[in-house]
Amino acid sequence: MATENKKLQQWVDEMVKLCQPKDVVWCDGSKDEWSRMWDILVSGGTAKKLDEKKRPNSYYIRSVPADVARVEDRTFICSKEEKDAGPTNNWCAPEEMRGTLNKLFTGCMKGRTMYVFLLVWALLDLILLRLVWKFQIPRTS
Numbered sequence: 001m002a003t004e005n006k007k008l009q010q011w012v013d014e015m016v017k018l019c020q021p022k023d024v025v026w027c028d029g030s031k032d033e034w035s036r037m038w039d040i041l042v043s044g045g046t047a048k049k050l051d052e053k054k055r056p057n058s059y060y061i062r063s064v065p066a067d068v069a070r071v072e073d074r075t076f077i078c079s080k081e082e083k084d085a086g087p088t089n090n091w092c093a094p095e096e097m098r099g100t101l102n103k104l105f106t107g108c109m110k111g112r113t114m115y116v117f118l119l120v121w122a123l124l125d126l127i128l129l130r131l132v133w134k135f136q137i138p139r140t141s
Contacts, residue, residue: 002026002116012116018102021109027117 003009003026016024027033038059041047050058076092077085085091092100 016114018105019109019114020107021114022111023113025113025115027115029118 002012002024012024038047038049041059041061042049047059047061050060073090075090076097077089078092078094078097079085080094082091
């Protein structure tokens with residue numbers, strides 16, 4: 001077990017079983033890990049380290065033109081009810097999409113490494129501030 005969060009561990013275990021990676025790495029955000037990751041990207045030709053004097057701690061990564069972030073005809077909102085997807089979005093029932101994706105993802109990481117990392121979709125400082133405010137500052141009323 002790489003985390004104490006049982007639900008997260010269960011989900012990662014399910015994804016490992018589905019995707020079948022060779023290795024699983026739980027990222028810790030350390031400076032050593034940061035350096036190792038950039039070394040992998042540079043040695044594999046994905047990234048190029050820029051001139052340290054001109055651009056300290058900077059890298060250049062060229063994207064593949066065919067690799068797009070969003071393709072409209074393959075982007076779906078998978079809400080329980082179609083009306084919740086909105087009038088301009090493609091919709092698919094969650095169960096149907098889960099079945100489609102499970103077929104596509106089966107074995108998709110054979111021979112590769114799966115990295116598990118924290119992704120925060122907000123300002124972490126703001127989240128921490130809210131947690132401190134909610135749980136540590138006694139309210140008087």
